[in-house]
Amino acid sequence: MKKKKSKFSQALRKWDEGSFDLTDALPEEQIAAPLPEQPYDWQLERPVVRLEQGEISMYRRLYPIFATVLATVMILFLFAAMIALPHTGSTQTPTLNELTDRYVADGMRETGAVNVVAGVILDYRAFDTLGESHVLYSAAIAVLMLLLSLGGVSMEPDPRERLITETDPILRSTAKLIVPLLVVFGVYNICNGHLGPGGGFSGGAIIGAGLILYSLAFGFERLERLLNFKSYRVIVVVALCFYSLAKCYSFYCGANHLESFISPGTPGRIFSAGLILPLNVAVGAVVACTMYGFYSVFKRGRI
């Protein structure tokens, strides 16, 4: 009895031998992909002539004059003030005071993060970064409010154009190479946020870019198995709730001088720096899903 090969091993063999010959990839009807007509050169439309409509509101006439006056006055002010500041790079600037000395001198001991910037962001001034990930969340809400077409007028791009990108051999082969690299580098960036440069935001953005490239090269349907609207909302809600609750606990312990069970750990190891690693992972997940969500909602009105 011929053992039925599991679908996965067939796909693996197919992928391995690179036998993506292009003919069978095209759907049945042999669509001669139409050459895109001369790309619309985005010349600016002729600016509206102020006197065209005859109805000149005071606002239309005064706005350019007032704006240029405000801009020039402000620029002169800024230049004069900037010159009076201490030279860049001089060590007697007021910005080098006991504030920064403690960040660098005791940063590693108190927060456990080798990368002092990550320590400053996620432990010393943690309330800003708590607000920061919620800025991204509120932008995601606003964009969803605007562009999410729930069954209404569908903003789907016409299938012919998607066909061009998804069967483009150059894009597919480079994507096959780059996307895993991007995702691995993004994960490395998130997990090593407290040891080297990078962190939740940059790692999440890199993974987001990887997801966008994958959906561009291999089509949305294949990525939808992993990331659709339901799983997007679950990831964002779980990550942000964990972030808020963890930070609320550490603020409460700090303010009431209670000893919180989160210890900075031995600096230099991956699982050190107390809360910073899980927070970086949470922020990275939120940023990656939101960036891909922006792209997908812009492109086709749903995630």
Place this chain on the structure above:
Amino acid sequence: MNFACNLPLFCMVLCLLCAVISSVLHSTAARRLTLCLAGAVMSMNLYLLIWLLRGGQSTSYMMGHYPHPWGNEIRIGIVEALFSAAFALILGLCVAGGRTQLLRDLNEKKTNLYYAALDLVLVSLQALCYTNDLFTGYVFIEIGTIAACGILMIRQIGRTTLAAVRYMIFSLIGSGLFMLGIIFLYAVTGHLLMPNLRQAVETLWDSGSYRLPLLTALCLQVIGLGIKSGLFPFHFWMPDTYGYATPASAGVLSGLVSKGYILLLLKIVYDVYGTRVFYASGVQNLLYIFGILGMIAGSVSAMREDDLFRMIAYSSAAQIGYIYMGIGISPAFGILGALFHILTHALTKPAIFLAAAQLSDAAGGGRDLETLQGAAHRDHLAGAAFALGALNMIGLPMTMGFISKYLFADAAFHAGGKLIPTLLALALSTILNTFYFMRALIRLFNRPLDSAVERVPMRTQVSYTVAASVFGVANLAIGIFAQPMLSLLSQGLEQF
């Protein structure tokens, strides 16, 4: 460190959690969550206020393990607790009051996103009240701006999207300038938290070094927050923004969001520069002049307007002018008048927007005054609420408007130099206010055009009835018994 000091932290984290959760809930569940959240935040802040009044002194609460030059901090005081309780109450009333228009305007599936944006506006208002750190203020200003833009454009007609774009452009210019102000201040003092900034600015001002960058930072911050809250030359986005949004969001935007920025400006005046340095730097005259120009220009353009909602929006630009005039007069009495007028405007303007929306519904959706003729006879409660709000804006005795105008005049007497222009501006803008509000009132209470008067029964709008009556009762109560509120505010100002 009493338990009450932890309450602001719990309020903010609760708002953030509700904002995140309500994006997955169904719309009616999200609506109830927002209403319960507003109630919970108001009660927590009132509890904190009572604890502070019964002997607790205003302290600063460390967010995390590190004291103020290193870690973030929030500052707990009487004024902060009072205003965040008032903001939570007014947000809840707006959501309750604007219910019928919300159900009509909004797409059913996206309503939970609207309530998530409302929670984010509430957290940004609280953070602006409580923050003790400039950069935290900037981050929560951004949350407030984006969430307010979200609330504004939820009603998908062409005009709201255009209004949202213009609102965003003006707000981003404002927050860009505010950000540059923070950078210059950091370059000169090396600190970001208000107590340390205060000492550094005092020493710099006395020693006279870095005088120009310090003044630039002050001007940039004041102009940035002025642009965002609709001060005179930058109030052109107001009529579109408040005129075409759903009345609930118009109330929240005009009554609360612009007030949050003014409260942050007052914190900067008191805690970052100190009243001595601020009133010696001459920036307050700039505010004073722009405030008076705003009062006059706002009222004049409101008179020229015949669309009821745009008229109310222009009158809100005039009221912002009152507040900035108050700040410009003098530190003690002027700012007391400004604080009281912030409370007045926050309590009155949402009531007027909700009443106008009910009246235009009763008159079959008409927006301008001709079609609204006799609408008050169709909906008695909305007519009464609109009348009370209008009299409040004019400043009739027994209403809060009268008390704030009285405070401004009293402050003008104490600040000798600015006596004549203040009194002239107060008189002129009161006359202009009376003109266009009376015109609207007479038109509303006139005989309706078609004689068939089908009255809108009270039962169908329980939520609007509750909201309008609470607004009215609060307005009259504080208007008549103003002394306890004034003593509360002045006691708060000392410890501000």
Place this chain on the structure above:
Amino acid sequence: MLENLWSNRIPCAAVLLFALGFSTLLLHPNLIKKIIGLNIMDTAAYLFLTSLGYIPGRLAPIIVNGDTDPSHYVNPLPAGLVLTGIVVSVSVTALMLALTIRLYDRYHTLDLDKIYMMARQEQGELQ
């Protein structure tokens, strides 16, 4: 004066870029250009902030083999603030682009003055 300008050359470039972005945001009627001007304005402000913390000859604030002497490292605080700022400007850009799509869907032009004229005319006919 000139010597000051030379020693402060990075903030000087930052102020020039801020002025450029600010005037593009205010004066250019096209919406996409306003968004580009907004981004340039934000990055210029953050360049100015980072140049405040930079000291030549010192390392990035990542502690190498336990040497926690502050005089060997650059000031870490501006880097933390700018990281927050970059995320703010991305979210604002995404929101403005979504608004542009919705406006173009409704008015079929990117010129804000034209859109304002069309909206006022519609308002005129409605009355």
Place this chain on the structure above:
Amino acid sequence: MSAMDIFTLMLLGLVLVSGIAACLFHNLLVSLIIYMAYSVIMSIIWAMLEAPDLAITEAAVGAGISSVLMFVTLKKLRDIRKKAQDEKEKEQV
């Protein structure tokens, strides 16, 4: 004028030129591409100013995400314009 100064001057010059070009070009597509270049140069400047976190974030977010979003917006606007033209032709027919 050490080598570092010359390198800094070159970068600042490049960033100023690409900023001005991005704002003044009439063709939107070209100004978007120049804005992408502006973002990449800015991330090099962050790296030079000893702020590696910012360099990675600006490169991933400035040159990456916001530029991709702008290109998708232009693409979406072109689809809307073409759909409007098709409907207009249908009405005339």
